[in-house]
Amino acid sequence: MSEPLLHVDDLTIVFPGGRGALPWQKLPDVRAVQHASLVIDAGDTLGLVGESGSGKTTLGRAVLRFLQPDSGSIRLGDFDVTGFGRRVPTAYRKSVQVVFQDPVGSLNPSMVVGAIIAEPLRIHFDMNAGAARNRAGELLEQVGLQRHHLDRYPHEFSGGQRQRIAVARALATEPDLLVLDEPVSALDVSTQSQVINLLERLQRETGTAYLLIAHDLAVVRHTCHRIAVMYHSRIVELGDADDICERPTHPYTDLLLASIPDPDPAVQKVKSQRRRELAQGIAGASGRAPADSCPFAERCPHALDVCRESFPEPVATAAGGTVWCHLHTSGPQLGGRPVSELSTRSNAVRDAVAREAVAAPDV
Ligand SMILES: Nc1ncnc2c1ncn2[C@@H]1O[C@H](COP(=O)(O)OP(=O)(O)OP(=O)(O)O)[C@@H](O)[C@H]1O
Ligand SMILES: [Mg+2]
Structure with missing residues (x-):
């Protein structure tokens, strides 16, 4: 059997409590993730579900190496993610991308869509402006938009369209893993299923693995190969998606x-x-x-x-x-x-x- 793409092993993340309202008060530390272990195979989707505050985003941020865990290890392919120093290698940033819940906040409002998608292409593939624009146009078409949308600003799109742009930008680096943090929670039900269908199609086309974070099992049930259920910082159940749901x-x-x-x-x-x-x-x-x-x-x-x-x-x-x-x-x-x-x-x-x-x- 081939090695899984992502290995999260015994991960613990604690946020220091900070000061209370009174000078001598210290708030308790927040145990956001405790002893969490999971794996994702190349090209697979793992759904991470649990209610608000259970630690899903914190675990996703550790995989993205936006924060350093207190203990445990993360490996992605040949990358020893928890072993990185202060500087995260550019090659890792290329291998793991993210799509957030809020497509308004995650797209720079002062840049046209063409520039937003071309940015990672120019950083990671050293493309010139013409080649990057051309590839950005292809990516827009791949997510169901059109080339002429390259010259529009994010505010000129609907929520579902903006999420498609965020997906196009994330896929521009041809990542091995895409962390999708509540990617459809802000959308209405019919747009949700369009974006989910799009993500499924793109996975078949590109072979990108997904860590799909959601608070609702209904969203991940039919999309994921495997599901990890989180409750108050702990993974409490992990397994095949159909088995978990049935x-x-x-x-x-x-x-x-x-x-x-x-x-x-x-x-x-x-x-x-x-x-x-x-x-x-x-x-x-x-x-x-x-x-x-x-x-x-x-x-x-x-x-x-x-x-x-x-x-x-x-x-x-x-x-x-x-x-x-x-x-x-x-x-x-x-x-x-x-x-x-x-x-x-x-x-x-x-x-x-x-x-x-x-x-x-x-x-
Ligand atoms: N930067 C931070 N500093 C202090 N505490 C934090 C920080 N980020 C998250 N927390 C706390 O860690 C816990 C887990 O938060 P997290 O955002 O991971 O939950 P979540 O499962 O993603 O919730 P939601 O479904 O609402 O997005 C919460 O109690 C939260 O208040
Ligand atoms: Mg969250």
């Missing part, structure tokens, strides 16, 4: 899936019950779990005493992924099987719905 093994992944609305009323009934169950835990959650406990313990309807005492060791799931959850080794001892096997009220509703469907088959 047979989640972590209660938090289950909650994320229950939050995706379903057009089928019977399925929605089960999801609503499950959301209510999980919401009962939220009321008591302070969001300040001890560093070495499971951060989801305060919200988890199945939490055991051990969940508040230690963060679990990784467990291999039946489907070939990895889960960090004590339920698999203590208490019900799921042993890598889906969390839906636990008896909860929502599962009782699910079973009742299934029984009703058998009793009254569609005619």
Whole structure:
């Protein structure tokens, strides 16, 4: 088997707390990412999902080497990213590019689109002005815009078009990895699917790997080969995208899936019950779990005493992924099987719905 393109191993990033309102007050440090490990194969997409503040962007920024982690390592191909000194090699900047959520903020408003896309071409390929403009025109066409758009300013485009320009600029350096930080969150639903389809097509054409950051499993579900689920600085589940979405093994992944609305009323009934169950835990959650406990313990309807005492060791799931959850080794001892096997009220509703469907088959 060939080596993965990106290796993130045991990554920890802590932001110092800084000063409080009073001179003697010191705010607590923010543990943004703790012991995170993941890999991305060349040409693959890994979805990194989790709610706001879970550390997704911080992990992405470390991969981009916009910040230096406190411990752990990052390797991309032959680059030892965490071993770089203060100066990041230009070759690395060429290999990894980024597209941010906000296409307005990420495109220089005082430059025409042709100059925005030509800039990385001139830096990384040493192209002259004519060649760079020509290539910028090709890239615009590749993302579904036209050559005459080269002479327009970013404010003359819609949000979806601006995101296409940001993608064209990022792909200009022919990167091995593209970090996409919530690339469609600011767009309306139909534009979202256009941009996602575009990203999928470009990946087939260019073979670029993606780290796709999103807070919504619905966005990444059909786009990613693999998914890593993050909760409060920890990766809690990692595996094949279909397996994670069909047979989640972590209660938090289950909650994320229950939050995706379903057009089928019977399925929605089960999801609503499950959301209510999980919401009962939220009321008591302070969001300040001890560093070495499971951060989801305060919200988890199945939490055991051990969940508040230690963060679990990784467990291999039946489907070939990895889960960090004590339920698999203590208490019900799921042993890598889906969390839906636990008896909860929502599962009782699910079973009742299934029984009703058998009793009254569609005619
Ligand atoms: N430069 C910084 N200084 C201090 N704390 C930071 C800094 N950047 C992020 N944090 C904190 O680190 C934690 C993780 O933030 P991060 O932006 O990575 O979350 P996220 O998962 O990307 O959230 P969102 O979905 O809202 O973008 C948060 O508690 C945030 O407040
Ligand atoms: Mg973010």
